[in-house]
Amino acid sequence: MALFDTFTLGSLTLPNRIVMAPMTRSRSFDTVPSELNAKYYAQRASAGLIVSEGAQVSALGQGYPYTPGIYTDAHRAGWQTVTDAVHDAGGRIYAQLWHVGRTGHPSVHGHAPVAPSALQPDSTIFTPTGLEQIPMPRALAAEELPYIVDEYRRAARIAVDAGFDGVEVHGANGYLLDQFLQTGTNHRSDAYGGSVENRARLLLEVTEAVVDVWGSQKVGVRLSPGGSFGDISDNDPVETFGFSASALSEYPLSYVHVVETFQADGPVLENVGGPTALIRSQFAGTVITSGGFDQTSAEKVLDGGGADLVAFGRPFIANPDLPARFAAGAPLNEGDHDTFYGGDERGYIDYPTLADLTV
Numbered sequence: 001m002a003l004f005d006t007f008t009l010g011s012l013t014l015p016n017r018i019v020m021a022p023m024t025r026s027r028s029f030d031t032v033p034s035e036l037n038a039k040y041y042a043q044r045a046s047a048g049l050i051v052s053e054g055a056q057v058s059a060l061g062q063g064y065p066y067t068p069g070i071y072t073d074a075h076r077a078g079w080q081t082v083t084d085a086v087h088d089a090g091g092r093i094y095a096q097l098w099h100v101g102r103t104g105h106p107s108v109h110g111h112a113p114v115a116p117s118a119l120q121p122d123s124t125i126f127t128p129t130g131l132e133q134i135p136m137p138r139a140l141a142a143e144e145l146p147y148i149v150d151e152y153r154r155a156a157r158i159a160v161d162a163g164f165d166g167v168e169v170h171g172a173n174g175y176l177l178d179q180f181l182q183t184g185t186n187h188r189s190d191a192y193g194g195s196v197e198n199r200a201r202l203l204l205e206v207t208e209a210v211v212d213v214w215g216s217q218k219v220g221v222r223l224s225p226g227g228s229f230g231d232i233s234d235n236d237p238v239e240t241f242g243f244s245a246s247a248l249s250e251y252p253l254s255y256v257h258v259v260e261t262f263q264a265d266g267p268v269l270e271n272v273g274g275p276t277a278l279i280r281s282q283f284a285g286t287v288i289t290s291g292g293f294d295q296t297s298a299e300k301v302l303d304g305g306g307a308d309l310v311a312f313g314r315p316f317i318a319n320p321d322l323p324a325r326f327a328a329g330a331p332l333n334e335g336d337h338d339t340f341y342g343g344d345e346r347g348y349i350d351y352p353t354l355a356d357l358t359v
Contacts, residue, residue, distance in 0.1 A: 002302035003295065003326060007048065007309060009286060010217035010254050012092050012165060014048035014309075017302060018323050019257075021290045021311035022051045022096040022168070022222075026126075026342040028068035031056075033078035037068070038085035039349050043320035045091025048309065051168050051220075051257070052082070054098030054175075057155040059109050061176070063100030065128045066342060070095060070155045076162045083163035094166040094220060095159040097152055097210065101176030102137035102185070103230045113137040114144075116180045117187040121231035126341065142190050145202060148176075152206045156213040166218035169207055171244075172259050173222075174230025177203045181240055184233035196243045204247055216251040220288070224259035225275040238272055245282035256283045257311065260291035276307055295326045321353040330354055 007014040028037060041050060055070035056062040062069065069075045079095065086093045102120075104113035107127045115137035124131045140148070152169070159167050171177040179185040180202045186193050192201050203221070211219050225241035234240050248256060258276045261269075272278045276289040289301060290311030298310040316322050318335035325332055339347020 002299055003310070004323075009049065009309075010166065012049070014092065015046075016048040016323055017309045018048050018298075018326070019288055019290070019309050019311035020044050020047040020050040020316045020322075021313040022053050022170070023313050023317065024053050024064060024067055024341065025317075025348065026064055026066040027344075027348060028066055028078070031062070031067065031069040032074050033068045033082050035081060036345065036349065037078075038082045041082050041093065042085035042089040042091070043349060043353075044316055044322070045086050045089035046321060046323045047091065047316070048323075050086060050091060050093040051311070052093060052095050052164075054096045054170055055079075055155070056098050056100070057151040058099065060104075060111060060114060061099035061101075061151070062108050063104040063113075063175075064126050064341075065108060070097065070158050070162075071151065076158045079159070079162035079164070083165075087163070092165045094168050095155075095162070095164045096168045096170050096222070097155050097159070098170040099148065099151070099176040101179045103134060103175060104137075105132055105134065107132070114140050115176070116140065116185060116192065119185060119187065121174075121185075123231045139188075142192065145192065145205075148202070149205050149209050153209040153213060156210040160213060166220065166254055167210060167214060168220040168222055168257060169203075169210055170222050171203050171206075172224035172257075173227060174224075174232040177206060178224065178227075178232060179230075181244060182232050182234040183236075183240070184231075196240055199240065200244050200247060203244060207248065207251065207253075211251055211253075217254050219251070219253050220255040220257055221248055221253060222257040222259070223275075223279060224261065225278055226261040226269045227259055227275075228261075237269060238278060241275070241278055242282045245279045249282070249284040252285050255286035255288050255309070257288040257290065258307075260289050260293075276301070280306060317347075318351050320351055321355070324354055328354065
């Protein structure tokens with residue numbers, strides 16, 4: 001069974017090919033991870049690899065309330081609690097480095113969100129007082145972009161000190177680096193806009209800065225060709241993401257993590273077989289695919305060589321022992337959607353495992 005084959009990822013030996021996908025859970029109050037977060041991740045340490053929820057690389061990079069940061073000493077100490085708990089439970093964990101760009105709100109950090117271009121998304125966002133319209137962002141000046149790169153570099157260094165096994169650069173899902181990549185959100189005419197080479201420049205500069213800290217074999221990048229979250233789009237996603245994947249092959253990275261977009265969420269790039277197939281054809285390295293997989297479809301994509309690892313999101317919310325349930329052919333717990341974001345222990349660390357059910 002391919003899901004339970006071991007896999008070598010850089011210096012790590014993964015006991016299975018089941019990845020816990022990054023999922024915002026909004027339970028880091030004052031943006032600092034706590035013992036509550038540590039218990040949540042440790043419960044799920046049987047995953048071959050955990051990718052943490054997005055951790056904003058700066059205060060301005062935060063988009064939602066109660067998401068964790070990774071830019072201060074307090075953040076480092078909080079994340080150290082998490083990585084220690086995961087390692088004590090026998091797991092492996094990468095930190096996802098995140099800047100939301102225009103998908104933010106002044107109620108969170110007191111400033112207008114920033115973006116490659118001053119284009120307001122037709123989207124709402126979760127704020128401390130409920131759903132609000134995302135406001136018009138401020139276009140970043142060219143001279144600000146080296147500071148953005150430095151924020152990722154600093155976050156990568158903090159991730160080293162906090163005991164992570166590697167990092168994932170979040171270049172997907174309509175957030176800042178994705179906004180620079182895609183034509184629907186990048187209308188710049190300088191060295192960071194226009195051609196695909198220019199639009200990919202910030203992603204590649206950030207990746208290089210993070211690789212300088214970690215080494216290429218401990219750095220992954222997440223991409224979402226054809227995604228529409230955050231009112232994002234591209235005139236030619238095959239060109240944009242094919243170029244980006246090929247350019248990322250030059251490092252070479254630990255992996256590229258692809259969000260497989262299905263028809264309900266946006267175009268599926270049918271002419272190239274879908275997002276994962278596009279990246280697989282252009283990236284010369286390990287590919288993780290994610291997005292709506294169950295055990296059967298995951299095994300199918302692995303058996304067919306479409307990806308090397310499969311990430312699961314929502315199934316891990318309600319099933320901390322997801323690999324054991326897959327191995328046993330056991331039914332899965334249903335997730336409580338009302339407790340996905342924010343709150344306390346309920347719907348976070350109180351889902352039963354198979355072992356709990358046999359006591």
